[in-house]
Amino acid sequence: MTTQVKKICCLGAGYVGGPTCAVIAYKCHDIDVTIVDLNESRIAAWNSDHLPIYEPGLDKIVFERRGKNLFFTTQVEQSVLEADLIFVSVNTPTKKSGLGAGFAADLAYVESATRQIADVAKSSKIVVEKSTVPCRTAESMRTILEANSNENIRFDILSNPEFLAEGTAINDLLNPDRVLIGGLQTPEGMKAQQALVEVYAHWVPTDRIITTNLWSSELSKLAANALLAQRISSINALSAICEATGADIDEVAYACGRDTRIGPKFLKASVGFGGSCFQKDILNLVYLSEQLNLPEVAAYWKQVVDLNEYQKKRFVSRVIKTLFNTITNKKIAIFGFAFKKDTGDTRESAAITLCKDFIQENAKVRIYDPKVTTEQIFLDLSEPGVVDNTKQLKNRVTIAKSAYEASEDADAIVITTEWDEFKVSIELDYQKIYDQMHKPAFIFDGRLILDAEKLRNIGFRVHTIGRAEA
Ligand SMILES: NC(=O)C1=CN([C@@H]2O[C@H](COP(=O)(O)OP(=O)(O)OC[C@H]3O[C@@H](n4cnc5c(N)ncnc54)[C@H](O)[C@@H]3O)[C@@H](O)[C@H]2O)C=CC1
């Protein structure tokens, strides 16, 4: 008989734990879901009218289930004690120091969450690795948990990586392409796997729920992110060839993507991919390959990240070169600071690198993003621990409340995030923007969202990634 899950606890109320478990509560009214975090202010925000993350559709789901079968708390012990199934959804950032620094995932949070479960549990639990981790992490978790099991308590470990993308998280969770559940191929392991299958089967068609062994599941998560990022680096590499030859990267992407074997998605050239995971997970894969003594494999995946860095630098050079080889004291309006549209998340955003480079060149940058807070922007641009450069930063960086305010007296506009409101045909009056800028007025489209022809007719000098200068 399968164990029926009645109470779920999720350790980690972040971008993954919050939306994922809110959707489980929304779809499974017979299951109580408690999301726990050590961070008190984050939990207070989850319990308030202003959720700690911006994600379209999330508010509605949380407000509908909160206090009914969805709870947010800092009470780790109580929640772990009561749960039959525990998601470990804590952060796994790249290690900053020690062995593997700059590449390996820092598993300290996963380990401490696992130890918390081992210390507190008084009944059997299914422990689910939701965080993205290096292949075979479940083995370490199992060792810690088994050292604490006895004839009355057993722990079954599953891997259930998350594939949601920020900005579309709710739709991704409600209609996933697939749900992946890895488990040990023992009778107990398969029984635990089935218990989690039944949770998802409340709303996901069973042919979309894939069960595999633990290690395939762990590796598939790193592999999926590496393959997605590899497509972006491939198209960005081609964008450089386009700029030098007169080919147009959107046309090339379209022509290639029409081949059903290639497909159209993830072929949009850009200033470089950002986000908390692509770079981290690929570096994690590089480290894993090196550990397995596979240097050629490591070098192959490392190139995806290197190309991404190159793309950002190449774009910065193009801006400086076009602005007559100097941007000292020039005003550059930055449209967008989040790593993609429809999120307020700035982790690894290409805009951070670009702004830092412009500041290094003594430009004055004025940033507008509809969802990122001023505090977050200054946090991202300052370099705590290196030098306290907040004062210098404030001389160079200002935050605007609108695209119009950002572009007042500007020499150039740089589009860094593809927010819909920046598109010519949707909201912005680019004639008004042009009229208030220094001339010649330059616009650099790092996201291929603008109608260059229309802007040129207004008088703008338009430079687009993946297109030669007109
Ligand atoms: N952000 C994303 O879109 C995706 C992230 N992932 C993976 O999911 C994991 C979590 O990522 P995010 O949610 O973005 O991170 P996050 O940093 O937003 O959230 C993690 C939360 O865990 C909390 N935490 C740490 N240790 C804890 C403990 N022992 N007990 C309770 N709470 C604890 C932290 O305070 C933090 O609020 C990472 O491994 C990431 O790679 C996977 C798919 C998508």
Ligand SMILES: O=C(O)[C@H]1O[C@H](OP(=O)(O)OP(=O)(O)OC[C@H]2O[C@@H](n3ccc(=O)[nH]c3=O)[C@H](O)[C@@H]2O)[C@H](O)[C@@H](O)[C@@H]1O
């Ligand atoms: O593990 C994770 O964290 C998640 O990472 C990505 O999701 P996310 O980073 O939220 O967003 P994406 O839509 O993948 O975009 C990542 C970056 O690539 C850029 N991008 C995306 C697509 C494209 O064609 N071109 C491009 O430059 C985006 O602008 C953004 O900066 C994956 O898409 C998710 O499946 C995965 O779960």
